[in-house]
Amino acid sequence: MTISVVIADDQGMLRAGLRMVIETEPDMNVVGEASDGVEAVAVARRLRPDVVLMDIAMPRQDGLSATRALLATPDPPRVIVLTTFDTDDNLFRALQAGASGFLLKVSSPEHLITAIRVVAGGEALLDPAVTTRVISAFAGRPGPEPPPEVGELTPRELDVLRLMARGMSNSEIAAALTVGEATVKTHVARVLMKLGLRDRVQAVVYAYESGLVRAGGG
Structure with missing residues (x-):
């Protein structure tokens, strides 16, 4: 089965690089691209890919709200958020938005391909550095009683x-x-x-x- 992917990032060169890496894999195909969050939601709804690679910082609509919008639709795609760790707050809000994978933009091509396969298969993937950041974001917060x-x-x-x-x-x-x-x-x-x-x-x-x-x- 071929894994269909949509790339959403406002940097054209990065989209081209991601496409080149992904399309070297025989079981993957980039079916669409988007340069902002509004376009990402529209393209993903139209093409119904298996996986969306979603940048956080994009014009018109950021990747966090675009992710929430996509995941609110019936039979949504799986979303991998690409992050540069601009702020811990953005990172945690991305987790809360419901994305299934998180990668640094400097991750290796091998890590990217693995992430796409894992997420497309119904699992979730956290970059170890992302988990460390989540832990740090909770430092000093009072812990609630378990539900x-x-x-x-x-x-x-x-x-x-x-x-x-x-x-x-x-x-x-x-x-x-x-x-x-x-x-x-x-x-x-x-x-x-x-x-x-x-x-x-x-x-x-x-x-x-x-x-x-x-x-x-x-």
Whole structure:
């Protein structure tokens, strides 16, 4: 199956570079481009790609509001936000907007291709540096009481959620808990189902917003 991609960025040279990298892959095809958020929403709604690469800082409509608009439509595409870490506030708002992937614009071509495949496959991907930034953004904030639905999680599921929030992959969680990776995948799926979350990006946001994980703490 070919993965269809739309690139939304106000820099033409960057769009051309991303297109060149993506179209070297036999299972990927760039079906459209956009130079601002308004155009990104219109192009994505018309072409219905599998994945949208979305810059944050764009004219007319920024990538954050464009992401929210796209994800509010039926059967939305998966969105990977491209960021230069302009502000921690923008980064966290991008997480809250519901994007499934986050990459630095200086990420390697290999990392970009991996991210597109992971996100197109229904998973979520956080650049480790992004997770570190999220943790820093919560430093010093008072932690709320965990919501009632947290009580539905088993102790092991809570462990998995906390480790996900620290940016660990399934294999890293498996090593930390001394269990098999298949077991971790099962726990992750149950955590998402019980908490009504779409993917592990939402799980990271949830863990910090609910006070289950705090910067510098467990």
